Amino acid sequence: MRSPPGFECDARLGLVMPIGLVSPFREILAWYLPAGVLFLLVKSLREAFEESIKATLDRFFGHIVRADPYALFGTIDQRGLRPPGWLPLPERVDLAGVDEAECRAQTERAFLLVNRAWARQDPMAAREVVATQSWVVLSALIDESRRYRRTGIPTVGLEIAAGRVLRSGFFDGQEAITTRFDVRCADPATSCEQDWTFVRPRDGSWLVAAVEPVEEGGRPPGSDGRLERT
Numbered sequence: 384m385r386s387p388p389g390f391e392c393d394a395r396l397g398l399v400m401p402i403g404l405v406s407p408f409r410e411i412l413a414w415y416l417p418a419g420v421l422f423l424l425v426k427s428l429r430e431a432f433e434e435s436i437k438a439t440l441d442r443f444f445g446h447i448v449r450a451d452p453y454a455l456f457g458t459i460d461q462r463g464l465r466p467p468g469w470l471p472l473p474e475r476v477d478l479a480g481v482d483e484a485e486c487r488a489q490t491e492r493a494f495l496l497v498n499r500a501w502a503r504q505d506p507m508a509a510r511e512v513v514a515t516q517s518w519v520v521l522s523a524l525i526d527e528s529r530r531y532r533r534t535g536i537p538t539v540g541l542e543i544a545a546g547r548v549l550r551s552g553f554f555d556g557q558e559a560i561t562t563r564f565d566v567r568c569a570d571p572a573t574s575c576e577q578d579w580t581f582v583r584p585r586d587g588s589w590l591v592a593a594v595e596p597v598e599e600g601g602r603p604p605g606s607d608g609r610l611e612r613t
């Protein structure tokens with residue numbers, strides 16, 4: 384077997400050595416070269432094994448991540464959405480010219496789009512149905528969720544089982560209503576109540592202003608008229 388240029392075969396050590404390399408450097412190289420190759424081989428095998436384990440765990444947890452309370456927007460664990468300076472509407476004031484059917488259709492659509500944006504971890508999916516200040520907060524919540532390496536989590540069978548208007552009035556000079564939704568979802572299995580407040584700019588559509596989770600048998604945090612600070 385011919386050696387590469389600048390190298391020669393050392394018959395005593397059974398290795399290819401640089402020409403001119405003398406003892407004891409030949410013996411040192413004869414020891415460290417196989418050890419180095421073995422080290423690199425073990426290291427590469429270990430990294431491949433770790434990657435394989437990681438991929439297996441990712442696939443495994445990908446099947447159970449739907450139990451994550453963050454899968455559905457507005458739960459007690461997720462804490463809801465409130466713009467800066469948010470205070471719940473204090474009472475019910477009759478609003479003139481509100482088309483109840485149109486209002487119901489727009490608010491339910493907004494509910495679904497916000498949850499779709501949360502599931503996809505994509506705030507732009509709900510931009511058209513969320514008021515500007517609240518959309519900024521929603522984007523920040525999604526960014527925070529992403530830092531926990533959450534990815535898109537589909538929701539199955541999400542629906543509003545029932546809804547009723549709790550309060551109406553004005554917020555920042557806009558017409559506003561607070562509707563309590565009875566939320567049902569098959570996967571992740573969820574049954575809860577949430578208070579969604581919508582505002583309507585002049586001659587515009589109803590937009591999400593706040594989402595408040597409701598504790599079982601209770602009222603949403605901050606509903607006593609005081610600003611809840613987090």
